[in-house]
Amino acid sequence: MAQGQTAPHATPRTAPAMRHGAARRAVVAGLSVLALGTTALLPARAATAVRPTADPAVVTDWNATAVDVINKDAERPSGEPFVWQGFVSAAVYNAVVGIEGRYAPYKWDERGPAGASSEAAAAAAAHRVLLEYFPGSKARVDAALRTSLGKVRDGRAEDEGVAFGRRAADHVIALRENDGRGADVPYDRRPAPGVWRPTPPDHAPFLNPWAARMRPMLMESPDRFRPGPPPALDSERYTRDFEEVKAYGAKHGSRRDARQTETARFFSDNLTVQFQWSLRDYAERHGLDIVDSARLFAAANTVGADVYVMATDSKLHYALWRPVTAVRLADTDGNPATVPDQDWQPMLDTPPYPEYMSGHNVLDGAVTAVLTGLTGGEIDLRMSSAVTGTTRHYETAAEFNREVTDARVWQGLHFRTSDVVGNRQGSLLGTWALSRYFLPLA
Structure with a gap:
């Protein structure tokens, strides 16, 4: 570890093969956390299916495109970009595992055609979600889609992948309808000792209070992990x-x-x-x-x-x-x-x-x-x-x-x-x- 220093550009370590068996389980102790019901996220064994190995770069490429759209073009503030990245990533995930398998889809039970291209599906899903919420970035996301599909061989596999990716995106978009984004959630607390009020230098009002009432993607309700109160002032x-x-x-x-x-x-x-x-x-x-x-x-x-x-x-x-x-x-x-x-x-x-x-x-x-x-x-x-x-x-x-x-x-x-x-x-x-x-x- 080189904590607090510039990381050396050494050759990355090669991780062992992915385990496809039972889920690894661990116990939460204090702040040391291991997730329940997961397998280690390490490179997978070589696929046994006839389908050619899909290029994983499509996932990272579209994540970078989403950053450009959400953070640069739309300039969404604070932690809000994670909301939009969550929508994009869920659609890409469903598009990929719906074809490739291995993991349970996110709130979906559809499977894609056996011979469909998961690369084309991932690209089409990300493109569809970004275009739905950020139409002002159409030129950017259209160009990214052309680049991604240009790496996939033309034909039935590509066409079926694109169609399935769009279905995966439409499903996530439907899940997020009327979820509370942008709703009018007032902050009406009167100034008093210990009570928040706008702060210098701009004295701006509460940013995005609607997020406190937005329907979560995973939790049952926004207060699922609400902590106990902060320490008393005295x-x-x-x-x-x-x-x-x-x-x-x-x-x-x-x-x-x-x-x-x-x-x-x-x-x-x-x-x-x-x-x-x-x-x-x-x-x-x-x-x-x-x-x-x-x-x-x-x-x-x-x-x-x-x-x-x-x-x-x-x-x-x-x-x-x-x-x-x-x-x-x-x-x-x-x-x-x-x-x-x-x-x-x-x-x-x-x-x-x-x-x-x-x-x-x-x-x-x-x-x-x-x-x-x-x-x-x-x-x-x-x-x-x-x-x-x-x-x-x-x-x-x-x-x-x-x-x-x-x-x-x-x-x-x-x-x-x-x-x-x-x-x-x-x-x-x-x-x-x-x-x-x-x-x-x-």
Whole structure:
């Protein structure tokens, strides 16, 4: 491991062959999470079917296209891109496993023609979903489809694959009708000690409160993993959190050292873009075939979509104020141990939504739980940051989550409890999801 340093460009390790037998099972203990009912996500044994081996690059290529559409063209904010990536990845997964088999489809029971091209199906599914929700990017997604289909031999296999991929996409689109996206969900809490209100410098209103009521992709309801309440304002734990973020998260006069500041800057990049790059990097370095690549993205991104729902649900429900408000108004919190500083600023500008839980850490815990479950232990995760121009490597989820938890405090954006609780709840969600979805077929 080269934690906190630029990752060496060494030759990737070759993973052992995929096991196709019974599901690997593990026990959740604290923050160490192994997913139930999954097999290790490693390169598959050579296929015995007559069908030529499908090129897995179609999955990573369309993930990159989706990033361009969702993050660059549409500029969707915060964790919202995981919602759209979840839709795309679920459709691609159903298109691929509907033809190739091996894993249970996502909320679907159709099978594709035996000789259909799973590459063509994956491309057609991603194209259909992106065009449905982002018609302004038609030129981009049409060009990507031409490129993908140009790599598939013309004929019946391609035609049947395209048709099945479109059916897979239409099914996901139908599942998401009237799911609450964009609904009018008001935030009407009056300002009071401990209660969130818009924060400087922009004082923007609550961003996307509709996500708190959106129908999840995997969970039964948005509050399925809602945590207990945050610490009381007069508690020792709140006091410790307050003093830590005030001292280490300040923009000016902070007690951060150079390494801590570098870590804070590393994780100030767009997390949704960072994770999509990391997933593509993992799939390519480990030589995942088209089925396991599709499963990796579907599991991570549908869980990511539900993370956005569960984190927003908690934020709307508890409406805890952010550190920048807490420090400036500490003389109103009823806690004699907290001292106000009306000029205090966090290292980074505070996003426009409440404190508890940390959505960043919920996502980190959930996605790394998925990786832990699918790989059987070590996540072998590389992540790059455009802010620092460096790449870091993490062998285990614990290593990664520890750094992100620290970073969010050092950025001045969160109390530590919000990070720790968020990471724990995300891990629970990721593990729960893998025990119910994307399971190996008997």
